[in-house]
Amino acid sequence: MELNYISESSLDELKVNILSNIERYTSDEVWIYKFFEGTTWNFPSTIRIENIDLHMPQSSTLHFDFENTKKIYTSLKGLSVIQATDERLWTYLTHNTFWNYMRKRWPVESYLEKEKPVEAIKERYFFMANRDRALIRNGIARLWWYGYVSYDENREDPFELTKVLLSKLDIAQSLLERSFSRNPDITKAVLSVLKQKELETSFIDRENFRSLMMYINQLGGVTILDTLDREDLEELVREKIEALS
C-alpha cells in the first residue's frame, strides 16, 4: 500500500470548504476524488506499507482503539516524528484510505447538532489549531501517537502499556494533554505503575487519576521531572497513588 500525502494547496482548499462539504462528510462513499476531479491533489511518499485492515467500531464504547493502535503503529513504526506531525499525511488517510473507519468511529452526523460542527470536523479529520492536541485528536494520527508514547520494546508484550493507556478512565486524554507526558519516560512511568496497581487489583478511579495528574503537574513546577530516572519516577507516582487510595 502506498502512503500518499494531500498537496498543501488541496489541504487548504479542503479545509476552507468543510462547511460546504458537510453533506459529503455524511456519505459512506469516498468523495475526495470527485471533489478534486481534474486536479492533482495528492502525491506519493517514499513509504510503502502492508495494507492495514482496521477493526470497525461497533458502538461509541466498543471502538477497538487498542487493537487499531496496534495495527497502525506496527505498520507505521518507521515514520519519523516529523512525518507523524504532518497534517497532509493524516488528512489523506482520514479522507481516503481509512474513510470507512472514520465514518464509523467519528460520524459527522453526531456533530451536526453541535454549536461548531466545522471545528469538530477539523479536530477529527484534519489538525485543530492547537498543534500539540491536534496529534491526539485527529482520527488516525491519534492511533499512531498512542502507540508511539506507550510502545515499550523492553517488555515481553511491547503494547502492554498501550493497553493501560487505552483501558478506561479517559487515561489517554488526561495524560497526553499534560505537557509532562511529552517525556516518554514520565508517561511510561505513570502507565507502568497503573499496570502494577491493576495487577494488585487496587482500583484507581477517575477522580484519583485526575488528582495524580494534577499532582505531577504541580510537582513539575518545582522539580524538573525529566532529570529523574524511570525508577524514581515510578516511585514518585506509586507513593502518590497510595496516598490517594
Place this chain on the structure above:
Amino acid sequence: MQINYRQFPHPVLSYFSDDVIDSDFQASLKSSKTQNTYIFEAYCVTSCEGINQLIEDKKALFAFHFECSTTRFRKVFTSFESFFTFQLPADSIEGKVQICSFILAAEDINNYSLPEFHPDYEGHSFIVKRGDVLGIDAERTFFAEKEIDPLKRIPSIFSVQPNRGENVIPFDMDSSGHKIVIKLSEDNFEHYKTISLNQNLQPLLSSLIIMPALVSILEMIKNAEEQDFDPEECRWYQVIKSRLRELEIDVENKNTFSDSTIAVAQKLIGDPLNISLLALVNFEDED
C-alpha cells in the same frame, strides 16, 4: 515549559526574585545545524559562590530543558561544567521550541542553605530533592525551521482558495495554520484565477487581496489580541516576524511598532497600489 513567577518552597536564584541576593545566573546557548543534527554550545555562569561550590561538589548542575509542542519533544540536557555541548536529531523538533535554563539539585540536599540567601532566611535551611530548581535564567524560544527558509517572501505565506459554500462571505481569511489562507467566494476566486494569468495585473491582486489581509494580520500582531492558538507556532508568523525585524520592528517591543499597519504592510510587499493605479490609467488610455 513556561516559567511563571511561582512560589517555590525554597529560595531560588532568579531574575524575578531577591531570594538570593547580589547574585545572578546567566545561561547562553549558541546553535548550529548540520544536515541531520542541531548542535548547541551552552555556557552557564553564576556569581553565587554558594551555588558554585555545590556545582563543584557535584551537588548541583546546569540544565537546559527543551520542549517542542509540534513534535511533542521534551528533554533535559545537564552538565556540571560551565561550558558544554549537546546535540539533538534535526527531525526531533520543528517550529517553536521553548528552552528553559536552570541550576538544579543533582542529589537530595537535606540542609540547603547559602550564605547569599536573603536575610529573611537567616538561620533557615531547606530540604531539596534531586531535580529541584535552585536557579533560573529567562526562558527563550528557538524556531526550528523544517526546510531552509522556503517561505521567505511575504506573498508566499498566503494561500488563496475558493470557498464553495452558498451565502459565503466574499472575502475572508484564516490564520490558524502554517499559511494565511485567503478564502474567496467561488465567483471571486474565478475572477482571481483569470486575472492572475495576466502578469501586468498581479500588483492589482496584491492591492486588492494581499494588502488588506496583511494589514489585518499586522493589526493582530500589533495589538497582540488573545488567540485561541499560538501564532508563534505558525510558519507565517515567523516569516513576518523576521521581515519586521529587518524593518527594525520588534513584535515584543511595541515602541518599535509605531508606524501604521498600512505603512508597514507597504514596506513589506512594496507599493502595489502605485503599479495598480498605473496599470488602470494605461488601461483607460488604451480605451
